[in-house]
Amino acid sequence: MATVMNKDSWVTEKLLLGMSLPDYLRSLLTPFNFIIAAILAVGIPITWIRFTQGIGAISNLSDNNPWGLWIGVDVLSGVALAAGGFTMGTAVYLFGMKKYKPIVRPAILTGFLGYFFVVIGLCYDLGRPWRLPYPMFVSYGVTSVMFLVGWHVATYLTVQFFEFCPALFEWLGWKNWRKWSVRITIGATIFGVILSTLHQSALGALFLMAGAKLHPLWYSPFIPVFFFISAICAGMTMVIFESTLSHRIFGDQVSHADHKRLDDITLGLGQGASALLFTYFCLKWIGVAHDNNWHYLSTEMGNWFLLEVFGFVLAPSLLMFWASRRQSPGMVRVGATWAILGIIFNRVIVSMIALNWDQVDRYIPHWMEFGVTITVITIGVLTFRFIVNRMPILRKHPAYVDDDH
C-alpha cells in the first residue's frame, strides 16, 4: 500500500501541482481554458475528417497549388520563429553574453516545442505522415534540399530535447542524469547552430526550384541567406515576445528582480534585432540590384514588395532602434511583435502570394486549414503552459539555486 500512496503523492506533486484531483480539475475552469476548449471542439473534428477523408476534404490545396497555409505558416514561419533557442544558446554559451542567461531556458523550450509542433502541423500536410522516417531509414534522396530539411529538423529536434533535459531532470529529481545533461550543453549548442544554419537557409533554398513560379522580386539566388538572416531576427524578436507574455502570465514564478532584469534584456535584444533587421533590409535590396529587378517595383507585386521591406522590415527595425536608444522596453516589445508579423508575412508572400502570381487558379486557404493551424498552435501553447507550471523554466529549482546553468 505504501507504494500506491507514494505514487499518489508523486502524481499530486508533479502533475497536479500539489492539489487533489477534484481541486485540480476545478482549477482548470477558467475563461482562458473555455476558449481553448472551444478551439479544440472545432479542431478535433477537422482532424478526424482530414485523416479519414483526405487532405482535399478540409483544404483548398490543389494540383496547381500543392503548398498552402500549412507550409507557409505552420512550417516556414514556425521554424523561423523557433530560432530563438539556437540564437540565445549561441549568445550565452558560445559568445559568453551572460546577461541573457535567465531567458535561455524559456527560449530553448519555445524552440523545442516550436519544432515539435511544426512536425505535428506537417503531419496534416503530408499525404502519408506515417512515412515521416522514410528519408532517414528507407530511401535517400540526397539531391534534394527537402532531404536536408527533413534530416536536420529531425536531428535538431533531438538536440533541442537534450538541451531541454536539465530542466526535465531537475523536475524529476534525477541528479546524475541532470549532471550529464548539463555537461553536453556546449556540444549540443554548437551542433544546434550548425543544423540551424543549414536548415533555416534550406527552407529558402527549397524555392530555388520554383524559378518560373515565384515572382522575380522574391526569387533570388540569395533566398537561402534571406531565410537564414530573417530567421535569426525572428528568433530574437520571438524571445522578446515570449518572455514578455511569460512574465505577465506566469508572473508568480518570477521574482521582482527578474522583472527588472527582463527590461534590460529586452533593450539589449531589441538593439540586436534592430541591427539585424536593418541588415536584412539591405540584403533585400542587394537581391533586387543583383538581378536588376528594379522595373518590377512599379507593378502590383512591386507594391507587395515595398510594403514588406518598408512596412514590415525597416519600420520595426527603426522602431526598435529608437526604443532601445530611448530606454523604452515597452516600445521594443511593440517593435518585436511587428517584426514577428513581418517575418510571417514574408513566408506567406513567398509561399502563397508571390508563388504562382501570374496564374489564373490562385489559392485561398479553406477555413478548416486555418482551423488546423490554430488548433496546432493552441496545443503548443497548452504544452508550454503545462511544462512551465511544473518544471524549472522561468524559476530556479530550489536544489540548483546557485548553479548557473
Add this chain to the structure above:
Amino acid sequence: MSLKRRDFLKLSTAAACLGVTSTAHGMEDFKGWPDRYGMLTDTTLCIGANCRRCEEACKKTNKRSLEGLNLSDNSVFDHQRRTDPNSYTVVNRFANREDPENPIYVKKQCMHCNEPACASACLVRAFTKTPEGPVLYNKDVCIGCRYCMLACPFRMPTYDYFDAFSPEVRKCTMCHDRIIEGKIPACADVCPKEAITFGKRSDLILLAREKIRHDPDRYQQHIYGEEEVGGTSWLYLAGTDFTNIGFANNLGSTPYPEFTRGFLSAVPIVLTVWPVMLTGFWKFSKARERQEAGPETDTTVDDEKGWGDGYRHE
C-alpha cells in the same frame, strides 16, 4: 542525377584537399541516356474536337475511371483543363490567330525531362529517369510532401487529395511498361492523325527539323522541349508561337537540378568549418572571462576538467 552529384562532391573534396584545380572531370556533362525514347506531338495535326481518343486510351491503359468521359462532348474545350489524378493527359483548345476557323488543339502530359526537377526535388528518390526515357514514380516510398509538384516547371504531377490512406502522385508514365513489351505508348498508338510519334529522341529531333525544313510556312522554327529545362523527352511542333498555346517561354535551358547544386555544395563546408569556428568563439569568450576574473579564481581548474564544464561556474 545522384551519380553526377556524388562525382561532383568527390571531386570538389579531392580538389580542396590537394589544393589543385581539377576540372577535367567536373566539366564533363552527362548528356542523358543515349538511346532513350521520346515523343513528338505535332500540334498542327491534332484535330481535337470529337476525338480525344488519346485521353480515352490513356485512361484505359492506366486503369483510370472512364466515368464522365464523352468523346463527342466538345464543351470540355470551353475552358482550359489540366491533368488530374484520373487524367494523365488532356487536350485543350486554343484560338488560332493565323486561321480563326481552325482552332489549335494541344495534348498535354508529363514532359519526361532529361534531368527532371521532380527527381532531384524528391527527398525519398521516388522518381527515376529510366534509360528508356520515361520518368517513373514509385508510390512505395513517397511520403506525400508534394515538393515534386512545386518543383515541376510544367505543373504536370497531380495528387490524390481525397485519399486519406494511400494517396499517390499521379502522372503520365510514357507507357513505360508498354515500351518494355515492345509496344508504343497508348496515345501514340491510337491517334488517328498520327499527331504523336514515338521513337528515339535523337531521331525525333531530326524528324522535327526535317518537317520544319520541308514546310517552313506550316511550322515555327522551334522544337519545344529540345532545349527547355535542359531538354525533355516529349517534344512539340507548332504553327504558332508556343506562348499562344499555353507553353511557358520563361523556363530557360538550364536543367532544374542545377539551381540547388550551389546551395547543396555549401552544406559539407558548413558542416566542416562551423564546429571549429564556433568552438573558437567559445574558447575566446572563456579566455576573456578568465582575464576579467583575474588570476585568483578557480576557472582554470574548471577548464582542466575539460570540455563543456567551464561555463558552469563563473
